Amino acid sequence: MKMAQLPLKTAFVVLFSFLILSCNGKKEKSEENQNETAQEDNSGDTATESSLPLDRLNLPEGFKIDIYADGIGGNSVCGHPK
Amino acid sequence: MQMVLEGTLFVGTRNENKVYALKDTNGDFKVDDIHVIADDLEQPANDLEQPNGIAFKDGALYVAAVSKLYKFSNIEQSLENPPAPELIYDDYPTEFHHGWKYIAFGPDDKLYVPVGAPCNICDRTDEDERFGTITRMDPDGSNREIVAYGVRNTVGFTWHPDTDELWFTDNNRDMMGDDLPPGELNRISEAGQHFGYPFCHAGTIPDPEFGSQRPCSDFVPPVQQLGAHVAALGVKFDTGSMFPDEYKGHAFLAEHGSWNRSKKIGYRVTLVKLDGNNAVSYEPFIDGWLDDETQEEFGRPVDLLFLEDGSLLISDDEANVIYRVTYGG
16 A cells, blocks of 8 residues: 555654654564554553543452552653753 | 652653652642652763662662662752762663663662563573573662572562561463463572573463473472463562551552553453462452443553552543552542
């Protein structure tokens, strides 16, 4: 599939994902690289309390899970000037 | 994303080359104050590559990169503007493969530093006897010794609250199929024990290449065989007062999740219940980060830490968050 045939928005999302992945993945061990690059396309999303589907987690009766800290090691460092 | 709590919660990272200091200044169990202690983008001279391993002692934060160990003295007094760290050593193996560290001080006041095998499966101990071991040393880097051999890659360990013995997870080899070999939860009952790698995996599986050299009976078997490729990392015992009694003294494991398997497994926190030093069950405590049907996940647990109130923190290096698990209330 050629990039030119993709809708502009899709192409942008794909490009953005590559930027994020190349920034985060450069020093990982090689076996993990395969895994990271195989992950879903939404790596560019910023993880925040509201966007994580905590209701999908299964906990034993009586237990509860919340976000204690977010944005730890987030993608924001990728834009940092070197 | 190893976590250490000492008034401040410190978090080491593997991918971001940063160490964070987090504070909950108003006691609402939400971090509201974040400092970056070490950042190789801003301090290239520090050469902090994969500073995942962190430990705290006598006011100082120790940060282990692949081959180096740094010490930030009186760190909590200088979170705003941390001084350049002191280099404790720079002569650990430099291999990046399995080079990211988990470190911790033991009840013997020694710093424990593992050295992963620099490969999926190999025996390079004639090059450097530290490959595939757990080492320990005094806080100043002296009096080093090897306390466990045959450890492929441990990224999580702790000490049993009653026995003070070291328990550690180990990630076993890849490319032996979906269901082999199992992962390991191990216990060191005396210094110098050998846990099998690369000859025998999980106490029962001879390696196809190295297995003929030494039998499995030569080695210490795991307390519990874990799922194959689940990538168990952090391990902690519940000693707190929040969770029900049925969880007391049992081992919680953070399973980062598989990469080398046709159907993903792990991506969960599991519980190994114990009777003394023997495991009696191995079951999920929290799952659901992975959607089994779509095979997509929204998070990957890395490390565990119990807060003083008995609640459990879980770090996640995919969602870039730390969760807190509570009971009741």
